[in-house]
Amino acid sequence: ALFAGSRLLKGYRGGHVVIRFALGGCTNRPFFRIVAAHSRRARDGKYLEQLGCLDPLPNAHGERVAGLNLERLRHWLGCGAQLSRPAEKLLGRPGAWGPGWGPATARRGSPLLLAGLAGFLPLHPMTVTGAERLRRRRGQEAVAPPADGSPGAR
Amino acid sequence: FPAWGPRLLPARGRKTRYDPPAKSKASRVKLPPPVDPEELLVVTERYRQHRLLLSALRAQFRAEVLQKKREALLSREDSAELQEQHQRLMAWNEQENARQRARREERIRKEEEEEKKQKLQAAENKARKMETFLQEKEKEVLRLQEEARTFITPENLEARIEECLDNPRNYNFAIDKEGRIVKRTVLS
Numbered sequence: 001a002l003f004a005g006s007r008l009l010k011g012y013r014g015g016h017v018v019i020r021f022a023l024g025g026c027t028n029r030p031f032f033r034i035v036a037a038h039s040r041r042a043r044d045g046k047y048l049e050q051l052g053c054l055d056p057l058p059n060a061h062g063e064r065v066a067g068l069n070l071e072r073l074r075h076w077l078g079c080g081a082q083l084s085r086p087a088e089k090l091l092g093r094p095g096a097w098g099p100g101w102g103p104a105t106a107r108r109g110s111p112l113l114l115a116g117l118a119g120f121l122p123l124h125p126m127t128v129t130g131a132e133r134l135r136r137r138r139g140q141e142a143v144a145p146p147a148d149g150s151p152g153a154r
Numbered sequence: 155f156p157a158w159g160p161r162l163l164p165a166r167g168r169k170t171r172y173d174p175p176a177k178s179k180a181s182r183v184k185l186p187p188p189v190d191p192e193e194l195l196v197v198t199e200r201y202r203q204h205r206l207l208l209s210a211l212r213a214q215f216r217a218e219v220l221q222k223k224r225e226a227l228l229s230r231e232d233s234a235e236l237q238e239q240h241q242r243l244m245a246w247n248e249q250e251n252a253r254q255r256a257r258r259e260e261r262i263r264k265e266e267e268e269e270k271k272q273k274l275q276a277a278e279n280k281a282r283k284m285e286t287f288l289q290e291k292e293k294e295v296l297r298l299q300e301e302a303r304t305f306i307t308p309e310n311l312e313a314r315i316e317e318c319l320d321n322p323r324n325y326n327f328a329i330d331k332e333g334r335i336v337k338r339t340v341l342s
Binding site: 074075077078079080121122123124125126128129 | 193196197200201204207208211212215216217218219220
């Protein structure tokens, strides 16, 4: 190998390994590669290893498809890689932050037994918060238009 | 400035810091997004738990990685030869250590003996010197005592003066070039 561990041919000072999304694709057609790279590298630049990919646009069946290499992910996390915010959100596991769960609830089972998308790491707090906010806003909109509808009609 | 106060300086976008702001933005007041305190509490608590979980997971993965490394190291093809070589080298190291220890102890023992001898010698020399010094001083004292007998004291003064006056001594003498001395002079 040309380099090993944290030595790069370009000499960077400091920095750490991150698992983040590298944007590729064409105009109006994004495509993300989930990549383990140094934090000081360019977003689409040289990376250490590709750990998967994500297609943000829905396919013919309305799904958004992503592929992950969990084995290597675990290896890199064990070597001390950080995660970017969207990467964390992608790898979240539902069930850790249910609406009825509180901090006193004990977690049963290890998160490692669950695999697959949104099953590798615990769910990110902002995902849950975003969902709550959306739900609240939808609830308010459901209440407000009927209230506006009937006085507006009059 | 507090986080909930208005932002006085905008973040830089297309314009550089030296471009003037647009006229339509002259009366614009940028405020940060409003924060719900209870939501903030809830979110903070969730973040804390999330980070706790993540650190635990990371520890687990780290343990796995180290385990893999360890067993890769153990199950190498030449692990038997490496072990045997390691043991040989350790035995040799032990021997070297023992040898050096023996030499060092020998040296220390010799040095201690030398030191003891030196100390004894020094003590002996000192004693001898002290003795000679004391003897010298004794002799000095005796000599002085002897001389003191012929000293002139206030009591002897009168008697000694009388004695000197009664016995005049003539110190004159004549000598010639061959070295013959003549003590008898005209005065005596």
